[in-house]
Amino acid sequence: MEGGEGVGRTPDPSRKVFGRAAVVTRGGLPEDVVASVERNALLNALRHDGKAEVGAVISKVIGDYPELRTSAKEVTRAVEERVREVNAMTVENQRALLRERYPEADIAPREREEGRIGLPPLPNVKGALAFRLPPEPSGFMHIGHGMAFTINSVYAERYNGKLWLRFEDTNPRKVEPRYYESFREGSRWLGIKWDYEKSVSSDLEILYEYGQKLLSEGNAYACGCDEAKVKKLRFSGTACEHRGQSFEKNLEIWNGMISKKYGEGEYVIRVRGEMKSLDYSLRDPNIFRVIEHPHPLTGSRYSIWPTYDFEVVVEDELCKITHVLRSSEFHLELQELIRTLLAFQPVTVLQFSRFNFKGTPVSKRLLRPLVEKKLVGGWDDPRMPTIEGVKRRGILPESIKQFTLQVGYTKTEHEYDWSLLFAVNRKLLDPLSKRLMFVPDPIALHVKDAPSKEARIPYHPEKDLGSRTIETSGFFFVPNLDALGMKPGTVVRLIELYNVQVLGKKANLITAQFHSAEVIQDIPKIQWVTDLKTKLKVLEPGPLYNEDGSVNRKSLVTTKGLVEESFRDLSLGQIIQFLRYGFCRVDSRDTCVLAHK
Template structure:
């Protein structure tokens, strides 16, 4: 890698061997701990784990080619990293066992579901490399849900309830069954029809499941399974006045697949959904595979918080680079394969799984390192004039891991970062050594010394003095401080100059600005992915 960065040294390797052997000998005298600390001074990511193979566990008893999994987004919001990991998990097992992957939009909340979120969710899934075999929408199944609700009413396993929500809640807490449960069938069906045909206003009546008020599991205390909501639905318009709640639809739809990968926090809902399926006469329950929800530290993932930030225009949109949404992370420069690698490293466990956002950064940085080309960028540039400098063509590697390089003709004029302007010796990377003798303002004066590398001389990047393109690099900082207060300066701009070669790169290109960070090109600026 070192010879890749300094190809001019390949012809001098024999002369360097004594120095190399001496350096190796000195390092070997240090303890392992001391070696590590010295290495981190040079590269803070030097000890990151690399090239480890991680695999997700097998599913016992699964039948290859005869299994099915589901992706169940609610189109009320855009997907965030937690959704991404969950859906990648389902996609992984569906592909591994040659099963069917079903995309079902749980769009039974007419007030919040929107077509733009349907489109956005599908776009995110495709961006992550997820492909599915079937696609459908729960709102298209309202007629089926209505028929099944009537079946429960007629069998005495559900009833209409006209009690105020506060009274209903208090009775449930006391495990007191509502007197409405004793209504005659005709009264239940009459209420049901008034709900369906819009006679009743919202909140006047609901349909409740007659479950088990003595159960230790609170979700079994006669939960509401249908409620009135007359809001216009993005897909169905105003033709429906009554909408099912989650546990009812999940019980029905999950019966159509073989394996449900479920957040362990939802364990108590399994009992309720199994109960609903039993009362409806369904024969099979899916296999539930429980795992802890992936909690990501250091990023905004709460759906309600993200929605408020977007609606209040605190952020630019759901693809804002400060958000841990799929769109925001991809726009910032995270590779789709990074998410899958994170999933494999995190694994599946029922214990609480907390993933620092820095872990995602580490994986992505590792993947970008071998993929992207390197270019020079100088922040807050100063013009360096080098006296007695020879005209020469400098060969600069595009990537240390490849043999590709670019050639730049230099003539003694360079732009360098203001922070690198100090009197004394410096080395212009891949070019030669310069002694800076005079500094001040936006210009520095130096003198050519020699081409050979001089030990312990700082090596800096540069941009050719008679060219260069002005560049703005936007960096995202945390949206909230440690106390939860909004950080009003969570985007900072780095202004500087990059070499002309970046002008020809298409929008979306990802590169590394050496000694600065990995960046991604947008129409009018660049985004800092990692430093």
């Protein structure tokens, strides 16, 4: 506990404060109040991306000590001071300090139990709630989608709400059938259960009705200007001649668009926004356009397609969505305008920043060229941030969920370090993974006077994951890297076997002498295999992009080595730990992928 000395004051224990005899510390407040200030500042900061809010902390402290209401000034000063200090700390340090000083204080005891750390309560939770997962099936599902979907799914569960999987498939040029399936499969893999599913392309006629409503009420118009002209006029905030045309004329063109009298680029429907708005998205943007391209679900039946900002507002109304939790990259103001013009129910929108990972962008713009130029093995390459990629790498779905709940949702744009996700994954994998021995870059080891043994070695030091028996004579292979340190006289332990003393080393062979059986502390412990039978390649994925934004040409390292024979008993997809090497997923009969150390 920080004492009065710490802040340059002389404590005066005899002084009565707020009617109680107390140890007086910082700002003339009793010690327990100061503790409450600190505890609440830390708790509040941890709930809000490391930034505590003075007002919220004050009300918590006053809640703990109602008698302080008459001393708001002192409390405010103490809170302001402590919040400033707490906010200057890293989140890790805030968490550490909270644990150290207030172990009884939990970030949210009930929520922690239920695995909901990091997701604050939602506002406006009256009545039946509904949420949605709104993928555009124009690419494969990636970990960023997975995290955003997890947030929605956790809230839907928490509030007993309904969850929609809704494909925003209104650009037939971009959508492909395989992408729909990627989102279904990826969501299932993550354990997300949705109540309803639909494709917006199946609602086109309803969307047309709402478009027609805007046209008839004079809130939208058909514009025949070419793209360059529209761009220029929007830039200067000037209306084109079509903005003032009669609604009869607008409807006539609209019907012409529907009956395919007009082709792509001839006319668009624009919503009547505000041509001089500082928000450019409000300067009469398109809400319908002709796209002459077959759609994977509706074929060539329709050629007028709504824009995202229009359809999403209508669809949220149709699905009775109450809460929208999504990454902050869309035109909120414009959607609000459309919602108001159509007199729809309001929705609560909460935005979080996109989930980005260091060195591994999720954007298709950056990933597609890597696939096209064959710099990666495909969309499911273990270096890729796609769900297929991270799955192949050995990341558990539960790790993605826990990681999402830990980082919660934040508004500040930043890149996550993979190591944070790996730490969660490691913790989950540790009790589940068999330990096996893989010897990278092997070198032969001959042990003289070695007892012949049938070593029964458990697959896990603590958990009962079974065991295997390995027959040993005196011939082994050990990692070359370890051999470098084996000077004559060195004693090393062959893991789970016995200790040997190095006699000498020739180019491709180390000779050693049997030393002893019992474990000796503080000597190198080395993994081994007994023969050359089972060869293995391990792929070690790294970041796809360098920090300067250039493509990392060395993003995949292949390590060749030998593995113990029991490797053959593993199933494809199984994740194991190679002792002294790392957690790996069995990718094929002779290949593993390193998840992480």
